[in-house]
Amino acid sequence: RSESDVKEQQFQQQLIQASHKEWEEFQRLTMQEFALMRSAAQGGNKEQVRAQADSLQQLTEKLSDQIAQHNIAIMKQSPINAAWMGELHRLGMSVKFRKDYPYKKEVQQLYNLLDDAQKETSIGKSVYLALNPPTVVKVGEEAADADMYDLEGKVHRLAEFRGKYILLDFWSRGCGPCIMSQPELKEISEMYKDSLEVISLSIENRKGWEEASKSHAMTWNNWNDLEENNGLYARYGVRGIPHFVLISSEGKVVDSWSGYAKGWLKLKIKGSMAPKQPMRIEWKDGHKLVHHPRKKTEKMEVLTICQVELTDSATVLRVHARYIPNYWIRLDKATFLMSDKGVNYPLLRSEGFAIGEQVFMPDSGEMDFTLYFAPLPKDTRWFDFSEGEHVEGGYYIEGIRLTE
Template identity: 40%
Template sequence: MKKQLFGGLCGAAMWLISCGPSVPGNEYRIEGTLTGVPDSTVISLLRDNGDLLEMMQCDTVAGGHFTFSDTLSATRKFYLLCIAPGFPSSYLTVWVAPGEKVEVTGNDKLINLWEVRSNLPEQVEQNRFADCTRNLLRQQVLCDLQRDSLVQMLKDAQQHGAMDVPAFQQLKSRIDSLMRLSFQLEYQKAQRTVECLQTAPFSQVWMDELEMQAMMLGNAPDYDFLHDFLTLEKPLKELYATLPDSVRQTTDGQRIYNLLYPVQTVGVGDEMVDGTLYDTEGQERHLAEFKGRYILLDFWSQGCGPCVQSIPELEKISDDYADCLTVVSISSDPKDLWLEFLKKKGLKGNQWNELRNDASGLAAAYNVHGIPHYVLIAPDGKVQDVWNGYGKGSLERTIKKHLP
């Protein structure tokens, strides 16, 4: 999002936090005060870079406190995350700016429900949207933690063969029930967020929230548990229509438009869609270069664990079927991080990237909502199969079904 989108807003609504030691004009400072969180717990600070979250710093809770500080040249959005038992796999959004101190307080392990206070108008707006869904979020986080615990119990039982069929089915039913409840709560949160968007002043945070709801709407047609989100299509498009042309023409505005008005997608049996991609040398490349062969498209990112786990199997498939199949890996990562990762891992073959982040292009045409996402194209240029997700051996099994 662009800084100029929200300048000057929310001045009258600012929180005035207590004056402590002054923060140097070129630095930010985040001070955390926690209860109910054990000392030695590691808190991580991350920032977004395209579709990736990059680790910046870690601090260990000591005496109920943690601190982050560093130099900074402009206002930015960071995230707090903790990977430890009892913590949700979600983050807390924290805005920072040069010369500003941010106070974070929490009384349990529900990190995405911790309170954030600062003088920054962006944080005031972030808190506005957080407050409108806070009670629903608490219910959802507790529901998800319970579900995750049951899933782990199920995995452990399967691994050790210590559960009979009736017990397995009962546990699976409880997990499914909690999953349905979580998505019901997600939909209720979305409804409240839309209501908040309809009354809140325009800001960068406003744009972020609109984009998030547009993403959920874009996923809705493909997943039964998201169908309720289709009822939000009309109000979301009406909210987008209130944006001035100058904002619609920004990268953020175009991305939201493409989410609300997606390109036509292709599926099994359809003619393949081609587009402009770039190889590691910056040269334009096209899928048509391999027409007449089987083409396996691999949509991936280095921030996706299963995507990275699938790399050795993709390389084996590329070697085993070299006479008739070409693997094309299409990364969604920012250029510099993509090239750095390829070099670090020594990845070869057709490593391509669309170098765009506007929710359009081939990823949209092939209906990529989650990664890894695979598309098998037959020699005649027709889409032969589409699937997503990865487990050891799954790629080889799928390819063997289609290739001699």
């Protein structure tokens, strides 16, 4: 056992002893939270459970801050070693993920103690980015680019594929869903070989990436920017993997999302790369028909309004749904339209979709149905579609246009 190992153990023991009472209370409160979650799962009062859980989280957060305060005081007086760097990383992640973290200034002071070599380590870079967040590329903006390497060491950039779509896949071998997505990524790379390039970007270090690539051979682009979670990972605002970014042939971000479910990748690509249908207005039997209405939010959603028909008795929406095959979607009975005058128009009935129930998507992951709402005024220029003001995470489509 080396002297450095002993010093690291002594440092860790010093941290534990400094906050012994706080850690005991933290563990006790955490067990209470687990008990609350079990109660909720067994049919307990959800609102009451949520209120109690929020109260417990506030207490555990306060304890975490007290522990951090003790640790920071010790770190300022201690030599820098691997354990010290590990604690700095934990503090840095608190800065990154907690808004208004009270010890950001102190974490900056600890970071300033690092020498140049320590600042260039993965932890050093992660803490720097936590303290100085990069500008995250948003949908519709120019894609972030950087030097990336293939297994032979050749340098690549996204700009090589200008004129083609790019599907960027952030992955690592320790991520089960990342590995599950690979057969579908292979299919996509072959289906769209003339118009799209798949780039799997490992977030592991060089050694880990090279070892992973032996077990998970890729017929598509297998690159690494050698920055782990500090390079393009940070520029695209990735919080978890797998994470996918779809980039247009013009180099703009089309969509960005996390997670994987079988079939969903192909559906996302199909929907995003399909030729955009022009908005068209026609009159039929005195009724206004708006085909493929433009909307303020142009990002592909689960629900696409394909046609709006304005009649004296109803506003008719013909909807195309695209979602994970064999997963369910649901529309609440409180779904309504809100006109450009701010007036709400309720849902009257539906065809091809059971409102208020779980409706499972077919194997294709696509379905069509029709919704009937109270009639909008004839002079309505645009409206919003909302699943209900009190439906958490409900569908919302903004600015559906009825005029050119």
